[in-house]
Amino acid sequence: MDINSVPQDDSTTYAKMQKAIYASSDDGKLETVSSTGWEVEELVTQQALDDIEDSVKEAYELVKSGEMSPLYYHMYEARMDLIILAQSTGFFQWTIKRDFKPDLFAKISEKRLLEYCDALGKSLETIKKLPEISYE
Amino acid sequence: MNDFEHKHHAHCESGVLSSMLSHHGLNISEPMIFGLSNALNFAYIPFIKLGGMPLVAYRSIPSSIIKNIKKNLKVDMKLETFSSKKKGEERLDELLKEGKIVGAQSSMYWLSYIPNEMRFHFNAHNLLIYGKENDDYLISDPVFQMSVRCDKESLSKARFTKGVMAPKGLLYYPVSVPTEIDLKPIIAKSIKKLSKTMLRKFIPIVGLKGVGYLAKAILKLESKEKKYAKLFLGNIVRMQEEIGTGGAGFRFMYASFLQESSELFDNDVVLKEASKMMLEVGDEWREFALMIAKSIKSKKEIDYRAISQKLMVISENEAKVYKKMLTFKAKY
Numbered sequence: 001m002d003i004n005s006v007p008q009d010d011s012t013t014y015a016k017m018q019k020a021i022y023a024s025s026d027d028g029k030l031e032t033v034s035s036t037g038w039e040v041e042e043l044v045t046q047q048a049l050d051d052i053e054d055s056v057k058e059a060y061e062l063v064k065s066g067e068m069s070p071l072y073y074h075m076y077e078a079r080m081d082l083i084i085l086a087q088s089t090g091f092f093q094w095t096i097k098r099d100f101k102p103d104l105f106a107k108i109s110e111k112r113l114l115e116y117c118d119a120l121g122k123s124l125e126t127i128k129k130l131p132e133i134s135y136e
Numbered sequence: 137m138n139d140f141e142h143k144h145h146a147h148c149e150s151g152v153l154s155s156m157l158s159h160h161g162l163n164i165s166e167p168m169i170f171g172l173s174n175a176l177n178f179a180y181i182p183f184i185k186l187g188g189m190p191l192v193a194y195r196s197i198p199s200s201i202i203k204n205i206k207k208n209l210k211v212d213m214k215l216e217t218f219s220s221k222k223k224g225e226e227r228l229d230e231l232l233k234e235g236k237i238v239g240a241q242s243s244m245y246w247l248s249y250i251p252n253e254m255r256f257h258f259n260a261h262n263l264l265i266y267g268k269e270n271d272d273y274l275i276s277d278p279v280f281q282m283s284v285r286c287d288k289e290s291l292s293k294a295r296f297t298k299g300v301m302a303p304k305g306l307l308y309y310p311v312s313v314p315t316e317i318d319l320k321p322i323i324a325k326s327i328k329k330l331s332k333t334m335l336r337k338f339i340p341i342v343g344l345k346g347v348g349y350l351a352k353a354i355l356k357l358e359s360k361e362k363k364y365a366k367l368f369l370g371n372i373v374r375m376q377e378e379i380g381t382g383g384a385g386f387r388f389m390y391a392s393f394l395q396e397s398s399e400l401f402d403n404d405v406v407l408k409e410a411s412k413m414m415l416e417v418g419d420e421w422r423e424f425a426l427m428i429a430k431s432i433k434s435k436k437e438i439d440y441r442a443i444s445q446k447l448m449v450i451s452e453n454e455a456k457v458y459k460k461m462l463t464f465k466a467k468y
Contacts, residue, residue, distance in 0.1 A: 001388060001419055015251030018281055019380065020146040022167065022388035024415060030167075030392035032146060032382075034281070040422075040429040041377040044370040047432060048187070049253065051367060079245065081188055084257055087299035121246065121293065 002026075003033055011037025013045040052079055057135045069105030070130050071096075071116060078120045088119035140237055140266040142276040142283040146382030146389060148262040149201040150175065151278025152239045155264055157211070159237055160313040164209075166278075166382075171393030172322055173204035174330045176386055179342045180350040186300065187256060189371035192350065194385030198260035198301055199241070202308055208322050212311040217304040221296045224305030225288070228265065228273075231309060237266040237276075241303035246294035249277070249284040258379070260301040265291075279380045323397045324466035327407075331458035344451045344458075351447040358440045366432050369443070373425045384418035387454075391415040394461075406464045413457045420450045 001023045018034040025031060059076040062068040075085050086093045091112075099105050099112075110124070117127055140159055145151025145166045150173070154166040170176070175195045182190040199215075206213040218224035231238050244250055244261045267274035272285045286294075295305045334343045341349055350372070357365040375385075382389035391414035398407035424446050431438045 001383060001415065001422065013253045013378075015253045017251070019279065020144050021383040022146060022392045023383075028412075030388070030395050030411070030415070032144070032166075034144075038377065040373065040425050043429045043432065044373040044425075045253065045378050047367065047370040048256075048374060079255065079257060083185060083188075084299060087302075088297065090298060119298075 003031075006033045006035050007038040008035060009037040009039045009042065011039065011042035011045075013037070013042045013049070052076070055081075060130065060133070060135050063130050066102060068100050069102045070128060071105055072100045073130055074116075074120055074122060074127050078122070080120070085119065089115050091115070140264075140276065143278070144281045145278035147380050147386070148278050149198065150389075152262045152264045152276075153201060153205050155276055155278060156237060156239055156310065157205075157209075157313060160310055161315055162209075162313050162317070164319075165392075165396060167389050167392035168319070168396055169201065169205060170386070170389050171397065172208055172319070172326055173201040174326050174333070175201050175204070176330060176390045177334070177342065178344065178346045178385070180346045180353065181341055182353070184300065186258065186375075187371070189368060190353075192372050192375040194376060194381055199306070202239070208326070209314070209317055211313050213308055214311055215306065215308045217306050218296075219304075221292055221305070224295060224307070225292055228307060229268065231307065232265065232268050236309050237264055239264055239308040240295060241306040242291070242294035243297040243303065244294075246290055246297060247277075248286050248290040249275070249280075257297075257299070258301075259297055259299055259303055261294075320400060320466065320468060323400065324464070327394075327397070327461050327464055331461040334458050335455060344455055347447060347451040347454075351444045351451070354440055354444040354447065357438075362438075365438065365440075369428045369438075370432055373428050376421060376425055384421040387414055387418035387421055391418060401467065404464070404467075406460065410457055410460045410464070413453075413460060417450065417454045417457055420446075420453060424450060 003023045003025050006021055006023050014037045018036050020032040021035045022030050023033045055076045059068065059073045063070055063073045082093055082096060086096055099108060113124060113127065117124055120127065143155050145154060150166045150170040153169045154164060157164050177193065177196045179193040184191040202213065202215065205211060216227065218227065228238060240263055242261050242263060244258045245255050264276040265273050266276055271288045273288065273291050274283060275286055276283050295303055297303065336343050337345055339345065357368060391411045394407050394411035394414055398404045398411060401407060427443055427446055431443065
């Protein structure tokens with residue numbers, strides 16, 4: 001890659017930052033060049049972000065309809081999945097799945113809830129309910 | 137203060153080491169750190185998931201750069217992990233009070249200065265903490281252009297997050313750094329070792345064998361649900377470009393290392409040529425990424441065979457570079 005080919009695509013996924021890329025100058029010497037983005041990278045990062053957003057929206061609907069507990073939504077909102085949540089809390093996956101059931105979630109001990117709060121970075125008050133958000 | 141100077145690097149772990157050693161009077165570039173620690177690699181490990189997708193790694197295991205630099209450069213580097221958050225916080229403050237600058241492993245997600253677009257659950261990020269002001273830590277995060285700040289609570293959360301590659305509050309700092317090192321013998325050894333590692337045929341999931349393994353997995357995507365197949369392919373490119381590799385899964389950075397090494401060996405022709413070849417291979421990795429991006433965007437059927445084939449060609453061309461590197465004869 002030579003310096004003149006280093007993409008400067010102003011990727012939105014770079015959040016106005018720049019990355020350092022190794023590229024070759026005219027005399028063949030390699031050095032770091034700042035890049036504002038590459039559309040290829042932006043595309044795949046956006047793909048991942050969109051996928052996360054889809055999961056959050058889906059989860060929101062399932063909680064709203066009463067099929068899942070607020071925990072299910074808050075997990076996806078924190079960009080986690082069952083595996084990551086299990087690893088972050090140290091809880092077994094099957095016990096977390098139980099907590100996805102609205103009636104069982106309502107009965108969880110505060111101690112267990114606080115573990116979820118810690119893992120998800122959310123307050124007790126937040127985690128117990130679905131936020132008033134419109135996912136249009 | 138300790139008049140620490142932040143520098144913008146391409147990758148976190150190698151960037152931290154380069155900044156850290158420079159601060160202690162040993163000026164070694166990031167590519168040189170990367171090359172001397174034999175960090176270049178490839179692995180496709182389907183049974184380890186990162187963000188729900190199989191792990192595709194373009195470098196050696198996290199912390200191996202720190203450990204290999206410690207070993208190869210004979211730097212007396214202390215690495216400390218902690219069983220409790222409190223102990224980890226206290227130790228960090230203690231070290232900073234002593235005027236030290238400290239490397240740390242952390243999650244990316246919980247750091248308060250990370251923009252939303254980059255906020256993913258990845259636990260093997262590296263940064264350098266060089267001071268504290270009230271409740272904020274002054275941080276030199278190599279992949280950021282300027283130095284940043286992070287509040288105590290967020291930093292602790294990031295340092296003690298659980299899960300895959302959990303940091304356990306890892307802190308590292310040098311106790312003594314040699315002021316002068318003859319890099320040439322270390323370079324010669326590293327180059328030989330890396331070439332052999334990448335060309336090795338026994339373990340199917342690492343090295344160039346791993347590239348072939350991934351190429352096969354891509355062919356199998358044809359029978360999977362399209363949405364998953366696209367996410368799988370996108371994930372490969374993200375691991376190659378997004379997570380701070382200096383471009384093309386570290387191949388550009390390694391080419392830079394080879395070039396710098398060539399200069400140290402009086403413009404050695406073999407290393408110069410290998411650097412050029414590695415740069416070209418890096419360009420091919422980028423072409424591969426472009427191919428995938430086009431496939432994801434297009435409404436047409438994905439040509440898995442073509443993508444898989446491209447990967448096989450890259451593997452063959454990268455093998456040529458390692459074979460070239462093996463012909464290097466160090467002259468002192």
